[in-house]
Amino acid sequence: MEIALDIRLAMYDGMVRARYFEKRAYDLFMQGLVKGTTHLGLGQEAVAAGFAVAMQPDDMSYCTYRGHNHTLLRGAPMNALMGELMGRSNGICEAKGGSMHLTDVSKGAMGSYAIVGAHLPVAAGAAWAAQLRGTDQVSVCFFGDGTTNIGAFHESLNMAAVWDLPVVFVCENNLYMEYTAISDVIAVEHPAADRASAYGLEGIVVDGNDADAVYEVAVAAYQRARAGEGPSLIEALTYRHKGHSRADPGKYRPDEEVEEWLKRDPIDIYRERLLSLGVEPAKLDEIEAKAAAEVDAATEASKNAPPPDPAVLLTDVWADGGSSWRN
Amino acid sequence: MAELSYRDAVARGLAQEMERDERVVLIGEDVAKAGGVFKTTVGLYEQFGPTRVRDTPISEEAITGMIMGAAMNGLIPVGELMFSDFLATCWDIVANQIAKTRYMTGGQVELPLVIRTANGGGSRFGGQHAQSLENWAMAVPGLKVVAPATPADVIGLMAAAIRDPDPVIVFEHKALFATKGEVPDGEIVDTLGTARVLREGDDVTIVALAAMVHTALDAAKILGGLGISAEVIDLRSLVPLDTQTILNSVAKTTRLATVEENPRLVGWGAEISSLVAEEAFWDLDGPIVRVTTPHIPLPAAGELEDLAIPSVERVVDAISAMSG
Ligand SMILES: Cc1ncc(C[n+]2csc(CCOP(=O)(O)OP(=O)(O)O)c2C)c(N)n1
Ligand SMILES: [Mg+2]
Numbered sequence: 231m232e233i234a235l236d237i238r239l240a241m242y243d244g245m246v247r248a249r250y251f252e253k254r255a256y257d258l259f260m261q262g263l264v265k266g267t268t269h270l271g272l273g274q275e276a277v278a279a280g281f282a283v284a285m286q287p288d289d290m291s292y293c294t295y296r297g298h299n300h301t302l303l304r305g306a307p308m309n310a311l312m313g314e315l316m317g318r319s320n321g322i323c324e325a326k327g328g329s330m331h332l333t334d335v336s337k338g339a340m341g342s343y344a345i346v347g348a349h350l351p352v353a354a355g356a357a358w359a360a361q362l363r364g365t366d367q368v369s370v371c372f373f374g375d376g377t378t379n380i381g382a383f384h385e386s387l388n389m390a391a392v393w394d395l396p397v398v399f400v401c402e403n404n405l406y407m408e409y410t411a412i413s414d415v416i417a418v419e420h421p422a423a424d425r426a427s428a429y430g431l432e433g434i435v436v437d438g439n440d441a442d443a444v445y446e447v448a449v450a451a452y453q454r455a456r457a458g459e460g461p462s463l464i465e466a467l468t469y470r471h472k473g474h475s476r477a478d479p480g481k482y483r484p485d486e487e488v489e490e491w492l493k494r495d496p497i498d499i500y501r502e503r504l505l506s507l508g509v510e511p512a513k514l515d516e517i518e519a520k521a522a523a524e525v526d527a528a529t530e531a532s533k534n535a536p537p538p539d540p541a542v543l544l545t546d547v548w549a550d551g552g553s554s555w556r557n
Numbered sequence: 558m559a560e561l562s563y564r565d566a567v568a569r570g571l572a573q574e575m576e577r578d579e580r581v582v583l584i585g586e587d588v589a590k591a592g593g594v595f596k597t598t599v600g601l602y603e604q605f606g607p608t609r610v611r612d613t614p615i616s617e618e619a620i621t622g623m624i625m626g627a628a629m630n631g632l633i634p635v636g637e638l639m640f641s642d643f644l645a646t647c648w649d650i651v652a653n654q655i656a657k658t659r660y661m662t663g664g665q666v667e668l669p670l671v672i673r674t675a676n677g678g679g680s681r682f683g684g685q686h687a688q689s690l691e692n693w694a695m696a697v698p699g700l701k702v703v704a705p706a707t708p709a710d711v712i713g714l715m716a717a718a719i720r721d722p723d724p725v726i727v728f729e730h731k732a733l734f735a736t737k738g739e740v741p742d743g744e745i746v747d748t749l750g751t752a753r754v755l756r757e758g759d760d761v762t763i764v765a766l767a768a769m770v771h772t773a774l775d776a777a778k779i780l781g782g783l784g785i786s787a788e789v790i791d792l793r794s795l796v797p798l799d800t801q802t803i804l805n806s807v808a809k810t811t812r813l814a815t816v817e818e819n820p821r822l823v824g825w826g827a828e829i830s831s832l833v834a835e836e837a838f839w840d841l842d843g844p845i846v847r848v849t850t851p852h853i854p855l856p857a858a859g860e861l862e863d864l865a866i867p868s869v870e871r872v873v874d875a876i877s878a879m880s881g
Pocket of ligand 1: 375408
């Protein structure tokens, strides 16, 4: 498949913006300005970029607590995402969600879910509504390798397959759950792909550090979904550069393994490819400079934003905007 | 006006709403071709077809998760959980996802969905198919909870639940499926969060829910013969809670008893008792009494289950003791 240059540049732009955003999130966490927790997708940006750039604006994506990159790349404003991480009033969820729950429904970023596996049936349900209403939308669901062992994974895959739902399940296999290797806890090699046949699906494995390869499987899966041919299950092989969350140094991973994967940084790989395709270095420098400036601006805006208005504590439990339980 | 069973009222309520709004759909185990294991959805598959009434695999997380996703994308889905006990298998989706998503997203997500489920004892099913779990749902911010006691309320509250923009759990009581009641003709739409005074009285307020409403009414009749005039309130809705009707009644009767099918600890009556103790303490002329199932799993044998679930006799005894 020949991928158009504007698509390629959009993927590079997305990966760089996600990378810079998350590096800043890490720094701010270490400075105590981002509290609670963060789960960074550093190193996994090509998965987010390939799938997001191939989506239509009204497609719906569902991701996990490791979802900064997915939410950003659907078009959620960086300021409001940074504000949410920092718990400020400019946060995209009014500072009530936090790092693990970034959501921008207006961009089709239908939420970040922090209970492993919970969002798989939700994504399938959104796809079911798309099918019933004939909207041509695709629902895309990102999750980790560890998620393939929870019941909701199997319930959702089966139901989506039986109902031919336009949903694309994307397993980001970064080889680890929290601190335990996935290979320690499964009886097959590929946590997602090797289970696909149980649902009558093809087991698709893709290099998750190659944005072009990801983009190609995404396009094919979306086409299949829109054609009414049902769900896809794609396993993208990738690696997280940092620990599972917060300041986890990730010491449970062999040094050589980490080094090997750092050499296969998806952004470095893609920069090289774009240069070899004749893109001017200045063009890429410009993308990087713009992303850096955007992150700086988002950080400043969020540092300067007031803390959340205490009034929001009691809003938005119910559709009437309030939280009253009594009449 | 016509007589209708509680069981048939479920199907009538659903049909009324499905006819009105094509976004309303129903999924669950055995709900379509078989008409439900309790025969509460008979005829809906034939009337509305296979895309709007659909059988699912035995996948409670998928049922509840999928109605959540569908509600996020333009449908008004109703999901059936065959027994409320099975809520435990999908409590993550119900309590962590469905209940909290609006709040955690700063109001971005609306979830106009309904979970219907068969609740309650009296059928000799034993500890995993007979629980009264409405208090579990009541304890989670973000869930609305109703439990109708009569066929007319089944229709009206089902309609209100389906029309409500928030997630609502409708607890249908298994022991009431075969009961009958007069139901008005035409469309019936009720209001969530409204209790109803079913019997007026002066000496004591009895607050009850679902099957216990009938127990309370029978007890009130007997108490009348003993010279105690009991007012019976059918709570109907736990969230929102119609506190005004309770407080008004206690102001008049000066005494409160709750009749609850849930096990004792943190049953809904504890919340009602605390409300009255906090806000109507000076109206009270005596201690509040809670009649509940003991804090035990429900036993299977009829003799034991009947001892466990509050009976008319226990209610009469408890209330005559408090008034004596
Ligand atoms: C149901 C549930 N169990 C455990 C956890 C704690 N937990 C959070 S992330 C995680 C690891 C998930 O691994 P994986 O699916 O591979 O995703 P990754 O973090 O690698 O992106 C665990 C065990 C949880 N959030 N939810
Ligand atoms: Mg993992």
